[in-house]
Amino acid sequence: MTEPLVCVRDLRIGATTDSGRKVEIIKGVSFDIAPGEIVALIGESGSGKTTIALSLMGHARPGCAIHGGTIRLGRHDVTGMTERQRAALRGTEVSYIPQSAAAAFNPSKRIMDQVVEITSIHNLMPRAKAEAKARELFRALALPDPDTIGSRYPHQVSGGQLQRLSAAMALIGDPQLVIFDEPTTALDVTTQIEVLRAFRSVMGQGNMAGVYVSHDLAVVAQIADRIIVLRGGVVQEEGTTEQILTAPAHAYTRQLLDAFEPVPHVAAPKTGAQARPILQVDNLCAGYGAIRNGEPAAKILQNVSFRLERGRNLGVIGESGSGKSTLARAIAGILPAYRGNIQLDGAELKPDLAQRSKDQLRRAQIVFQLADTALNPAQSIETILGRPLTFYHGMKGAKRAARVAQLLDMVHLPNALRHRLPSELSGGQKQRVNLARALAADPELILCDEITSALDTVVAAAILDLLKELQRELNLSYMFISHDLSTVEAICDDVLVMLKGRVVEALPAARMSAEAVHPYSRLLISSIPKLDTGWLKGLEQDPELIALFARR
Structure with a gap:
C-alpha cells in the first residue's frame, strides 16, 4: 500500500476573539492524501476549510494557533518544525494558489520576476533556467504568448490569465503538494473552464497532490478525487467524489447539493408596451481614459x-x-457615459452622478460585489447604515437608531451587530449590511453587481431568497449583473447577454437555455458546471464547443 503524502491526525486549531476569549475552530480533524491525489475541502463560510489548508504549510492566521494533533508532509513533521524550517518547505514541497491572484502579485514588478522569485529565494536553479521553466509552465497552462507574457505587468493581463500565472508561480518549485484556495470563485464560467482545464492538465503531468478549497461542488466535481465535507471545524462526511455527489450520507452534504437546485423564479407580469419603465437605456456608450474628439x-x-x-x-x-x-457604473453615474440616454421612471438622468438630484440618487442604488472593499473598515455598522439615513432623509438621534434597527431586521441580522466593525462579520453578514445600506435610501431600483459571486453556495442562496422577499415587500426592481447564468435564472425575468461591450442577445430568463441562438449565449449555457464528474471531459470532447472557445 502506498504511504500517504499528507497525514493529518486529530488537528486542533484555536483562536482568540477580540474580547480575549479562546475558542476552538478546528476540532479534531483527521485525513490522508495520497501522492498524486486531489482532495477537496468543501463547506460554507466559517467551516474551517481554508484554516485547515493553510495549516498544511504550518501557517495559522493572526489570532489562531495549532494547539493539538499532528501534520506530516512526506518525511516532515510540520507541527514539530521551527518557523524557519517551515519557511524552507513553502514553495518547494508545498505551495499555495490564492483566491485573488491580483492580491498575490506586486503591481510594480513584471510578471516573470515574480514567477521565478521562489527559485532565487531557495537557490533552486540559475535565473536563465528558471525563466525557461516558467515559459514551459506558461505553455502548459495554455497562456497566450508564453514567450513574452512574462514581460508584462499584472494589470496588463486578464483575471483568468493572472490566475493561471499565479499557478505557474506556485508550481515552478516542483512542489509535492499544491493548495488551491478557491482559485476560480470570482471568474466567469468560460474563463473558469479554461483555468480548471489548465490546472488539471499540469497537476496530472507532474503527478502532484492537491488540496482544493471550495464551496462549489460542481467545480470540485471536475478536479477532485475525494471530497471532505466540513462544518463548524468538524468533518461531516468523507468519500470519493462520485460517492458524495450521488449518495451523500450526511444531511448537511445533501443541503449543499440542494443549494445547486434553486427554486425557479416566477416571472413578474409584464405591464404592457405603453407602460413607463423604471429604467430605460438607449444607445449607451461608455469607456475609460482621456476624452478626445468626444470619445x-x-x-x-x-x-x-x-x-x-x-x-x-x-x-x-x-x-x-x-x-x-x-x-452598472454608467447607469449609477460613477462612470459618466459619453453618448446615449438613461431615463429613470421617464426622467432623464445626467451622465455624471454629481449632476443628478438627491432624489434621483436616492431612487437608484448600487450594491457592489465585494463588501470587504465597499464597507469602510473603520466605521461601525451603525455608522455605515446611518450615513445614508441622514443624507437622504435627514434622520438623526433616536429616529435614526430606530431605523438602523429596522434595516438590520429587514436583512435578517440581529441588532446586536450594530456596534461591530465589518471585520467582525462573516462574508454573508457583510453582504447583508451592504444591501441594507442601499435599502436605507428607500430606492426603487437596485443595481446588484456580482453580489453573490464571492459567497459560498448556501449563503448565496440565502441572499437570493432575501432579495426576492425584499422585492415582494418593497416593490423593488433589480438589475442583476452576474457571470453565473443559473443565478440569473433564479431571480431574473429577462436576460441580456453581453460580449465585448455589446448586447448580443435578449430573452426572457425562463426561455434562455432553450431558445438562445447566439453562439456566445450557447457557450455560456454550456459552460455552467454540472454536478457530474464527467462533465468537463465531455465538454473537452465536443468539437463545436471547443471551436466556440477558440473564436470568442
Whole structure:
C-alpha cells in the first residue's frame, strides 16, 4: 500500500476573539492524501476549510494557533518544525494558489520576476533556467504568448490569465503538494473552464497532490478525487467524489447539493408596451481614459439599449471584460457615459452622478460585489447604515437608531451587530449590511453587481431568497449583473447577454437555455458546471464547443 503524502491526525486549531476569549475552530480533524491525489475541502463560510489548508504549510492566521494533533508532509513533521524550517518547505514541497491572484502579485514588478522569485529565494536553479521553466509552465497552462507574457505587468493581463500565472508561480518549485484556495470563485464560467482545464492538465503531468478549497461542488466535481465535507471545524462526511455527489450520507452534504437546485423564479407580469419603465437605456456608450474628439481612449460599452419594467428583474451576463460592471457604473453615474440616454421612471438622468438630484440618487442604488472593499473598515455598522439615513432623509438621534434597527431586521441580522466593525462579520453578514445600506435610501431600483459571486453556495442562496422577499415587500426592481447564468435564472425575468461591450442577445430568463441562438449565449449555457464528474471531459470532447472557445 502506498504511504500517504499528507497525514493529518486529530488537528486542533484555536483562536482568540477580540474580547480575549479562546475558542476552538478546528476540532479534531483527521485525513490522508495520497501522492498524486486531489482532495477537496468543501463547506460554507466559517467551516474551517481554508484554516485547515493553510495549516498544511504550518501557517495559522493572526489570532489562531495549532494547539493539538499532528501534520506530516512526506518525511516532515510540520507541527514539530521551527518557523524557519517551515519557511524552507513553502514553495518547494508545498505551495499555495490564492483566491485573488491580483492580491498575490506586486503591481510594480513584471510578471516573470515574480514567477521565478521562489527559485532565487531557495537557490533552486540559475535565473536563465528558471525563466525557461516558467515559459514551459506558461505553455502548459495554455497562456497566450508564453514567450513574452512574462514581460508584462499584472494589470496588463486578464483575471483568468493572472490566475493561471499565479499557478505557474506556485508550481515552478516542483512542489509535492499544491493548495488551491478557491482559485476560480470570482471568474466567469468560460474563463473558469479554461483555468480548471489548465490546472488539471499540469497537476496530472507532474503527478502532484492537491488540496482544493471550495464551496462549489460542481467545480470540485471536475478536479477532485475525494471530497471532505466540513462544518463548524468538524468533518461531516468523507468519500470519493462520485460517492458524495450521488449518495451523500450526511444531511448537511445533501443541503449543499440542494443549494445547486434553486427554486425557479416566477416571472413578474409584464405591464404592457405603453407602460413607463423604471429604467430605460438607449444607445449607451461608455469607456475609460482621456476624452478626445468626444470619445474615450478605451471604448467599452457600444450602443447598449434595453428597458426594465417596474417590479421586474433584468439579468446581465457575460464574461469578464464584456462590459457588465461598466454598464452598472454608467447607469449609477460613477462612470459618466459619453453618448446615449438613461431615463429613470421617464426622467432623464445626467451622465455624471454629481449632476443628478438627491432624489434621483436616492431612487437608484448600487450594491457592489465585494463588501470587504465597499464597507469602510473603520466605521461601525451603525455608522455605515446611518450615513445614508441622514443624507437622504435627514434622520438623526433616536429616529435614526430606530431605523438602523429596522434595516438590520429587514436583512435578517440581529441588532446586536450594530456596534461591530465589518471585520467582525462573516462574508454573508457583510453582504447583508451592504444591501441594507442601499435599502436605507428607500430606492426603487437596485443595481446588484456580482453580489453573490464571492459567497459560498448556501449563503448565496440565502441572499437570493432575501432579495426576492425584499422585492415582494418593497416593490423593488433589480438589475442583476452576474457571470453565473443559473443565478440569473433564479431571480431574473429577462436576460441580456453581453460580449465585448455589446448586447448580443435578449430573452426572457425562463426561455434562455432553450431558445438562445447566439453562439456566445450557447457557450455560456454550456459552460455552467454540472454536478457530474464527467462533465468537463465531455465538454473537452465536443468539437463545436471547443471551436466556440477558440473564436470568442
